[in-house]
């Protein structure tokens with residue numbers, strides 16, 4: 001169930017800064033949730049994360065989306081423990097992550113991490129053993145995942161000899177080969193051909209169905225919309241909207257599409273509560289209405305011009321919603337300027353800004 005936007009709601013019905021969250025009702029799924037709680041992180045003067053908070057439930061496929069530089073990779077690196085947060089924590093099953101739990105995370109880094117000169121099979125076996133599998137189990141898992149991902153004939157090749165798409169399949173195999181309890185994937189779909197996208201999607205769905213919390217970042221919003229149980233939209237280091245795609249779309253500003261073939265140009269321009277008008281490729285009028293507008297008044301005006309063949313509200317796509325949320329996110333207050341003296345600046349860097 002989605003918690004309704006409350007007062008303070010932005011134009012699209014999407015809460016800004018304070019997160020609009022929703023709960024999915026459903027049956028018990030084995031496994032445990034990954035909780036990201038109020039992470040903050042700076043790189044020198046750059047604030048990468050501000051109170052980043054969300055959870056990825058057991059058995060859930062969670063799409064982590066945001067503009068370039070919004071803080072997705074930083075969040076994922078902190079989950080993995082390759083980067084330390086300045087504040088906040090990450091929990092699995094309610095408990096702060098330990099080294100042992102981190103070993104059970106399958107990770108696909110954005111910069112990819114396989115050794116280019118090592119053979120694919122050797123590398124997968126090595127990584128599986130690093131994560132605790134015996135040599136025999138590592139070999140079996142390597143063969144199984146290579147076959148599942150369509151690279152079984154490339155196990156004897158060096159990684160650098162593979163095409164980029166096949167390197168990515170090998171990278172996914174590396175994330176999966178130790179049967180992880182959590183999957184964290186940074187842009188796993190970038191650069192894949194449609195068949196590889198299907199394979200990747202199927203595998204992620206399967207892992208989620210087995211109870212694994214799966215979080216992945218992507219700029220391919222149509223894919224995220226199709227695939228994910230829930231989506232989180234990040235802006236300037238914070239989560240600004242979160243929920244099942246349908247519920248987020250239902251909260252976004254809708255467009256009214258009117259097909260009135262005999263209507264003269266500009267017929268709706270002066271109607272009260274019409275914010276903007278346009279035409280789609282099929283010549284239909286598209287109207288954006290103010291919140292609480294009376295669409296029946298628009299219908300009467302359309303009928304006054306002649307026949308009305310279509311009159312429908314169209315919900316925004318995830319891509320439109322994303323633009324709306326990110327564009328209308330108020331800028332965070334400007335940080336105070338650095339102190340004027342060198343000593344002051346040195347203390348400021350060491351201790352952090354006020």
Ligand SMILES: Nc1ncnc2c1ncn2[C@@H]1O[C@H](COP(=O)(O)OP(=O)(O)OP(=O)(O)O)[C@@H](O)[C@H]1O
Pocket residue numbers: 043046047048066067068069070071072073074075110
């Ligand atoms: N090592 C670093 N040193 C300094 N600044 C960094 C470093 N890594 C990231 N940043 C900055 O932190 C912010 C968040 O970056 P991050 O890579 O987490 O974003 P992202 O959402 O993953 O972006 P993209 O979609 O482009 O991959 C950006 O302003 C980025 O420039």
